[in-house]
Amino acid sequence: MAKKRRTLLKKFIWIVVLVNVVCVTAVCLQRKKPAKPQGINTTQKAAAAKVPKVQKIPEPGIDIEAVGALPDSAKKNGYDAVEVWERLRSDNYSPLGRDESRNIPGTKAVFLTFDDGPSTTNTPQILDILKKYDVKATFCILGSQVNSERTKELLKREFAEGHAIANHTYSHEYSYLYPRRNLNLENFKADLKKTDAVFKEVIGPKFSTRVVRCPGGMMSWKNMEPLKEYLKANNMASIDWSALTGDAEGKRKNAQELLEYMKKELAPYITKSVDANGNEVEELPGLVVLLMHDTYAKEETVKALPSVIEYFKDHGFEFKILV
Numbered sequence: 001m002a003k004k005r006r007t008l009l010k011k012f013i014w015i016v017v018l019v020n021v022v023c024v025t026a027v028c029l030q031r032k033k034p035a036k037p038q039g040i041n042t043t044q045k046a047a048a049a050k051v052p053k054v055q056k057i058p059e060p061g062i063d064i065e066a067v068g069a070l071p072d073s074a075k076k077n078g079y080d081a082v083e084v085w086e087r088l089r090s091d092n093y094s095p096l097g098r099d100e101s102r103n104i105p106g107t108k109a110v111f112l113t114f115d116d117g118p119s120t121t122n123t124p125q126i127l128d129i130l131k132k133y134d135v136k137a138t139f140c141i142l143g144s145q146v147n148s149e150r151t152k153e154l155l156k157r158e159f160a161e162g163h164a165i166a167n168h169t170y171s172h173e174y175s176y177l178y179p180r181r182n183l184n185l186e187n188f189k190a191d192l193k194k195t196d197a198v199f200k201e202v203i204g205p206k207f208s209t210r211v212v213r214c215p216g217g218m219m220s221w222k223n224m225e226p227l228k229e230y231l232k233a234n235n236m237a238s239i240d241w242s243a244l245t246g247d248a249e250g251k252r253k254n255a256q257e258l259l260e261y262m263k264k265e266l267a268p269y270i271t272k273s274v275d276a277n278g279n280e281v282e283e284l285p286g287l288v289v290l291l292m293h294d295t296y297a298k299e300e301t302v303k304a305l306p307s308v309i310e311y312f313k314d315h316g317f318e319f320k321i322l323v
């Protein structure tokens with residue numbers, strides 16, 4: 001009996017050893033086997049071809065010295081903000097470069113400006129529309145709105161796509177910037193600096209802008225002289241507007257109403273003259289700074305924008321940016 005048990009035990013040990021050898025060999029073979037290349041069949045290839053290429057946004061400036069916008073765009077589309085400021089202050093809306101004595105008609109220019117952004121809802125759509133029509137705009141950025149990776153990307157995209165960047169302060173807080181409706185210069189300067197720091201962090205350390213848009217408009221507040229002096233001393237400009245679509249005024253308007261509001265805003269500046277054939281000719285102002293908003297809840301501004309752009313294109317305007 002004992003011998004039989006010993007034989008059984010031997011057999012058992014041999015089986016265990018054999019099973020182990022087989023397992024180890026199998027594992028080794030599995031490891032050595034090179035990964036099978038992932039073949040792409042034709043259906044997959046076709047699907048891949050259909051997927052639109054992810055738009056690569058060029059990494060902005062970082063090391064580029066830029067004032068207000070990408071240098072190429074500033075050169076092509078930019079217009080001196082200090083001159084525009086002077087023109088608005090003196091109600092001079094004649095076309096840029098007009099010289100009647102030499103019969104030079106000049107360029108009719110519209111500056112589309114968007115305040116209070118970026119917003120993750122409306123800014124991307126506005127950028128898409130501007131790109132579709134190949135026109136540039138000026139974004140008056142609220143530093144406190146650049147508060148997430150997504151909004152930082154949008155600020156970078158605005159810059160990378162050739163638009164101008166203006167400083168609309170950090171807080172937009174009237175009681176801080178203009179307590180009792182009077183300018184507090186130190187608070188205002190501190191707020192501008194905070195947004196400038198955001199620009200330098202997001203766009204690049206060599207970025208700066210000369211353009212300031214005062215929350216509520218410079219025209220709305222008292223004792224603004226010290227700010228005007230500060231901006232002039234620093235070769236900067238405060239740009240209000242000459243027309244608006246009314247997207248932040250009164251009752252909420254739909255896209256059509258925004259367009260009508262804008263046309264009414266422009267009406268007082270239309271000049272009438274008589275041409276060589278004795279016909280009455282109406283001429284729109286040669287310079288328009290248009291205020292709109294790209295912040296949250298401004299979906300109707302997005303819807304109105306194509307008509308706004310087409311209106312100015314139809315009237316022979318060029319789209320300029322403030323730098």
Ligand SMILES: [Zn+2]
Nearest residue numbers: 115116215216
């Ligand atoms: Zn604002």
